[in-house]
Amino acid sequence: MIINILFYLFSGILLLSSLMVILVQNSIYSVLFLVLSFISSAGILFLLKCEFLALMFIVIYVGAIAVLFLFVVMMLDVKTVSSKKDTLKYFPFGALIGGVFLTEILMVVGETFKSNPYENTFLGNFHFNWYERMDTFTEIQAIGQVVYTEYVLQFLIAGNVLLLATIAAVVLTLNTGVDSDKKQVIFRQLSRTYKNVLIV
Amino acid sequence: MRIETLLFKEIVILPELFLGLSLVYLVLHCTFLAVKKKNLLIQDSVLYLGVLVLFLSCVLVMNDCLDVLELSFLNDTIVNDYVSFSSKIVIGSLSLFCLLMMQPYLAGQKINQFEYILLILFAVLGLFLLCSSNDLLTAYLAIELQSLAFYVLASFKKTSTYSVDAGIKYFIMGAFSSSLFLFGSSLLYGVTGTINFEEFRDLLINVYPGSTINTTLPDISFFDVGLIKFGLIFILISLLFKLAIAPFHTWAPDVYEGSPSASTFFFAVVPKLAIFVLLLRIFYYSFFGFFESWRYFIVISVILSVIVGSFGGLEQRKLKSLLVYSSISHMGYALIAFSAGTLESVQMLFCYLVVYSFSGLCVWSIFLLTRVKNNSLQKQNKDLTDLVLLGKSNYMLAIFFTTVLFSVAGFPPMIGFLVKISVFLTAIESSMYFIALLSILCSVIGTFYYIRLIKILYFEKVLVGKLYHPIKLQSSVLISLLFFLFLFLFINPTILYLFSYKFSLLLSLAV
DSSP states (O other), X not given: OHHHHHHHHHHHHHHHHHHHHHHOSSHXXXXXXXXXXXXXXXXXXXXXTOHHHHHHIIIIIIIIIIHHHHHHHHHXXXXXXXXXXHHHHHHHHHHHHHHHHHHHHHHXXXXXXXXXXXXXXXXXXXXXXXXXXHSOOOHHHHHHHHHHHTTHHHHHHHHHHHHHHHHHHHHHHOOOSOXXXXXXXXXXXXXOOSTTSOOO | OOOOOOOTTOGGGHHXXXXXXXXXXXXXXXXXXXXXXXXXXXXXXXXXXXXXXXXXXXXXXXTOOOXXXXXXXXXXXXXXXXXXXXXXXXXXXXXHHHHHHTHHHHHHHTOOOTHHHHHHHHHHHHXXXXXXXXXXXXXXXXXXXXXXXXXXXXXXXXXXXHHHHHHHHXXXXXXXXXXHHHHHHXXXXXXXXXXXXXXXXXXXXXXXXXXXXXXXXXXXXXXXXXHHHHHHHHHHHXXXXXXXXXXXXXXXXXXXXXXXXXXXXXXXXXXXXXXXXXXXXXXXXXXXXXXHHHHHHHHHHHHHHHHHHHHHGGGOOBHHHHHHXXXXXXXXXXXXHHHHOSHXXXXXXXXXHHXXXXXXXXXXXXXXXXXXXXXTTOOSOOBGGGGTTHHHHSHHHHHHHHHHHHHHHTOTTSHHHHHHHHHXXXXXXXXXXXXXXXXXXXXXXXXXHHHHHHHHHHXXXXXXXXXXXXXXXXXXXXXXXXXXXXXXXXXXXXXXXXXXXXXXXXXXXXX
């Protein structure tokens, strides 16, 4: 029961936030809505018992990619242009594409869930798996058991690669008190005028 | 499948385990030392610690008992046969020499960060793992480990624009070739459902060179065979990128010139053998049935790289870029042996690579040791004229250099001649007459630039030569050792032939 309510909650948030991503004028807000949609889809994945995938969604999409987008958007300083008048122009094309995708998804769902016995009830996903109650482990446990036994050497090498990457990042960015020639001299920067600049 | 965990009985990867663990300890040690006092110069001590660690792991490799009955370990991801054993020993001793030789250069260039040594050790760890990897996943991870270290080594001198440029170029080309490798492996996995070299061989046991593939068998279809060939080409291209062989060589001159000479020294000499071992494992051990399809591409790159290597070197005025083109043509000769596909060819490939690596070691050490005085710019590269009249200013070093250059060029009494002629003989034995003829002609052309170097060393019409910094006792002992190794190999090449014969036999034992 509670799982179903949570499912509808998360999917509602997901639909709304992904709609807001394209409707909102300010691009920073739109990126933040993108983050919200990632988080809510991670919640749905949690409910479907794909814990590893959900955590990867949060770590990779929210932690890395969306923050990268945010930085890019903040740096680019995109001017907000009101696109209201274009909405009507692009509507037929967008509706066509959207319709095609909607039919595809409906067809896939119709094909896959044909034999679902709970099809006609409201609490369709509510069923009780006794096997799960008795003997189960989560996805992360299963992955961990494979990684720490069968692929232990590969796991160690991957750890070494990460250690190397950390050392490399420190080496390439740490300034060890040596005067490098790539320093910015603010006085020289400010005293540049149009006349003494070499134009290529 | 029996699932194995990392137990102490997995003594097979003890050298790698030791190297990795001591790397972690070295990182901790150096970090605490560096925090304690600001700008403390610990480069030398770290270098000697690194040499000690490398030496001990070489001893561990040598003490490995090679169990012939059971070769693969850790769920068949690691194989420990004579191939990995001998190539690990060669790589270990090469990197030991490299580390000891680059010490005066590092001090002269004021590369004082201790991480330089750690990066080299990481690269050696990756090469060790690459030599003994028995599936595509381990091989990929090992390649990534070594090439990530190389990218940073290339861009280590942050104050030099050339070095940073070289690092970025190396990174982009390396990432591109790694992605090709991944694409090829995913195709192979998609068709066969496995990534293990041994299982590939067992699966494709019906496919042998010259066989018409029986498509009526239910388990292998015509489409599958095509996809396997397609994936193999991608893997081949990515590994040729790493070796800088001709159609994929364009990054090499820029990267080798731009990066600090010690780094160039390291990645021009050491990693080639490990990548050839991986090539042997994939193409000879697992996919020898597709010999006819992949040989075609290898022959094309042989021809191109031999031509590019010998004609490209003619115009060079910098010593580094001359050596780059020389290495391109030498990789071409090694690839001739690879494309012949007989037992002798594998033997000659190993011989050629060992001799190439040791002569490269000698040439590059002399490159690093002749540090010109009054070099106000502290420039990393050397013109050819920087070595002018070395025969008068440093008589012994000039003799060493001349001998090694004769050997590299392939003059009759030297060991370089013996391995080169045997490579051409294997090509002729497997009826590749045109390629043998072409590469012999190109090698004659390539001899020109080695002879020109010797002429600059002795017979240049200038009155005064250059002044060099004195060479340390340690480096001079090492370089004399290398020279005597060359003389010994020329007097008694049988020892190398015996080792390489065992190398080729154990690889073919599995076929």
